[in-house]
Amino acid sequence: IYNELVEKMDKAADDKSVAQAEKDVTNAEKKVTESTVNTAQKSIDKIIDPAKKKDLQDRLDVVKKTINEKELAKAIETTNKAIESATKSLSDSAIKAVERAIEDVTDETVKAEFEKKLAELKQGSESKKVAESIEGAEKALERLTKSLTDSNVKTAEREVADVLDEVKKAEFEKQLAELKPALQERYDELEAKGVEESWDYKDEEGYEMTLIDI
Numbered sequence: 001i002y003n004e005l006v007e008k009m010d011k012a013a014d015d016k017s018v019a020q021a022e023k024d025v026t027n028a029e030k031k032v033t034e035s036t037v038n039t040a041q042k043s044i045d046k047i048i049d050p051a052k053k054k055d056l057q058d059r060l061d062v063v064k065k066t067i068n069e070k071e072l073a074k075a076i077e078t079t080n081k082a083i084e085s086a087t088k089s090l091s092d093s094a095i096k097a098v099e100r101a102i103e104d105v106t107d108e109t110v111k112a113e114f115e116k117k118l119a120e121l122k123q124g125s126e127s128k129k130v131a132e133s134i135e136g137a138e139k140a141l142e143r144l145t146k147s148l149t150d151s152n153v154k155t156a157e158r159e160v161a162d163v164l165d166e167v168k169k170a171e172f173e174k175q176l177a178e179l180k181p182a183l184q185e186r187y188d189e190l191e192a193k194g195v196e197e198s199w200d201y202k203d204e205e206g207y208e209m210t211l212i213d214i
Helices: 002-030 034-045 050-089 092-103 108-146 150-161 166-192
Strands: none
Touching (some): 002 034, 002 050, 050 108, 092 108, 108 166, 150 166
8 A cells, every 4th residue: 555655646746747847848849948948858857757758858859959950050150250251351360260150060060161161261361471471571671772771671670580481581581681782882871971870861862871780
């Protein structure tokens, strides 16, 4: 009699759990959010009857799948926008934004495609940096060739030092070295004209120069 009573009490308690889980699953189906799904899952976990538990779990799994699909679609959209922005600027910050967006993509196949695009963006960014460093050195050397001033020398040396392509860097360093005689010639010219202090001086061609310590 005692065992029968216990069984009846357990069944009554389980029936109550099933009723609550049924209510929570139905709510999750109507209002698809992580909160309603989590509440329904906790209720299902309390059920003892395996058949009823499976039936409710199957229903909730459909809801979970819907949430996952929505989250994936959102992550894909965010990543595509980040890639579009990074493609235009190729900046470090834009590329990092792509990396963060990819982390939220749960589909491994889609994620792999995005990571491939990310690698291409990084390569493009590095190529841009190299090109910009070369352009900066070229412009600085051009200015120095036209105007042998102390500030132009320092700018050219700095820009050449920052060149990321080692072959081009060696070429620019050679150009700087070849300018040394011209710099010395300018120095001697100014000294002959009695310019003793380091201040800007315009020669007959209108180029500004400064005495330079070679």
